[in-house]
Amino acid sequence: MPELPDVTLYVERLAPLVVGQSLLGVRLASPFLLRSVTPPLASAACRHVLDVRRLGKRLVLALDGDLFLVLHLMVAGRLRWRPAAAAAGLAVPAAVPPIPGRNGLAAFYFSSGTLLLTEASSKKRASLQLVSGRAALAALDPGGLEVLDADLASFRAALCRESHTLKRSLTDPAIFSGIGNAYSDEILHRARLSPFKRSTDLDGEEAERLFQAARDTLVEWLDRLRRDTPGFPDKVTAFHPEMAVHGRFGLPCPRCGAPVQRIVYAENEANYCAACQTGGRLLADRALSRLLKFDWPRTVAELEERKREQRAGTPTPERPAP
Numbered sequence: 001m002p003e004l005p006d007v008t009l010y011v012e013r014l015a016p017l018v019v020g021q022s023l024l025g026v027r028l029a030s031p032f033l034l035r036s037v038t039p040p041l042a043s044a045a046c047r048h049v050l051d052v053r054r055l056g057k058r059l060v061l062a063l064d065g066d067l068f069l070v071l072h073l074m075v076a077g078r079l080r081w082r083p084a085a086a087a088a089g090l091a092v093p094a095a096v097p098p099i100p101g102r103n104g105l106a107a108f109y110f111s112s113g114t115l116l117l118t119e120a121s122s123k124k125r126a127s128l129q130l131v132s133g134r135a136a137l138a139a140l141d142p143g144g145l146e147v148l149d150a151d152l153a154s155f156r157a158a159l160c161r162e163s164h165t166l167k168r169s170l171t172d173p174a175i176f177s178g179i180g181n182a183y184s185d186e187i188l189h190r191a192r193l194s195p196f197k198r199s200t201d202l203d204g205e206e207a208e209r210l211f212q213a214a215r216d217t218l219v220e221w222l223d224r225l226r227r228d229t230p231g232f233p234d235k236v237t238a239f240h241p242e243m244a245v246h247g248r249f250g251l252p253c254p255r256c257g258a259p260v261q262r263i264v265y266a267e268n269e270a271n272y273c274a275a276c277q278t279g280g281r282l283l284a285d286r287a288l289s290r291l292l293k294f295d296w297p298r299t300v301a302e303l304e305e306r307k308r309e310q311r312a313g314t315p316t317p318e319r320p321a322p
Helices: 004-018 134-138 152-159 166-171 181-191 204-228 286-295 300-312
Strands: 022-028 047-055 058-063 067-072 077-083 104-110 113-119 127-132 261-265 268-272
Touching: 004 047, 004 058, 004 077, 004 113, 004 204, 067 077, 067 134, 127 134, 152 204, 166 181, 181 204, 181 268
Parallel strands: none
Antiparallel strands: 022 047, 022 104, 047 058, 058 067, 067 127, 077 113, 104 113, 261 268
16 A cells, blocks of 8 residues: 555655646546445536645545545555656547556646546455545545644554554554554564554553654655656556565575465454564464464474474474463
8 A cells, every 4th residue: 555655656646737827627437436425426517627635545636616536545556647748639538548557546637737546456446536625625634643743742642542552553543644564563673563562552662662663764765756757657566576575585684584475354364573573472363373373383493493393394282281
């Protein structure tokens, strides 16, 4: 899912292309993308774009007449920009060919070019809304704290408002804005904290460490994306080889060299280094720990020993119940 650094980059690269331009019209490949009824989508046509901004993980196009187009890319939604010079006939929306590709969801036609929305997933979760007025736009904001605009006191207050795991707290849009699965893994690794430690159990030093790690991780990745993406970001991904733990299951931790671990729960996952974040203890997801019961390895050393035994064909002795 595009998160704060990715959506910010979309905003920064899209704004010079469309602000001051006219939105000629919008074409949908599926009516299910549109999650609003009033005002009708057709009322956005032939309006000037006044601003492009981020609202959590959403991208907002502010139009004249106090209208706002709000895009939520969810997990697999992505944006593509096609300049007008690269696609003849885009000046008249009714004359444009159908949205290309089976993943195409929508096309936004501007006097300067076309913005394509695609979603490479069978679960079509991306959404588009057109709302009227700032109050209606504000109602779409989950209300999470903007970490890059916050101080330590406000960060800690948001963190301790409810008792959740750190992983859940960081990814809850009502607590922190714009942070998702990928960057929460990176933040927690940098802070050397377990993803399943309770938010209300942090001492002052740990809370400060997490605050600094969150700011440093987001700034570092935003700067990296800006540097490595010279044009419009056509290839946004949650997986980067430079990441410390996210998407790097089984690979060595860049800090200590221990293999990165992963637990999968519901439709999410947490990637972490047991040596750096949990004192060497392996975290068990419910499915595997229920299946393996007492045979579940408790530490990285035990896991590595289990692997060596399997390679050698040695049966693993049963662990007695505690």
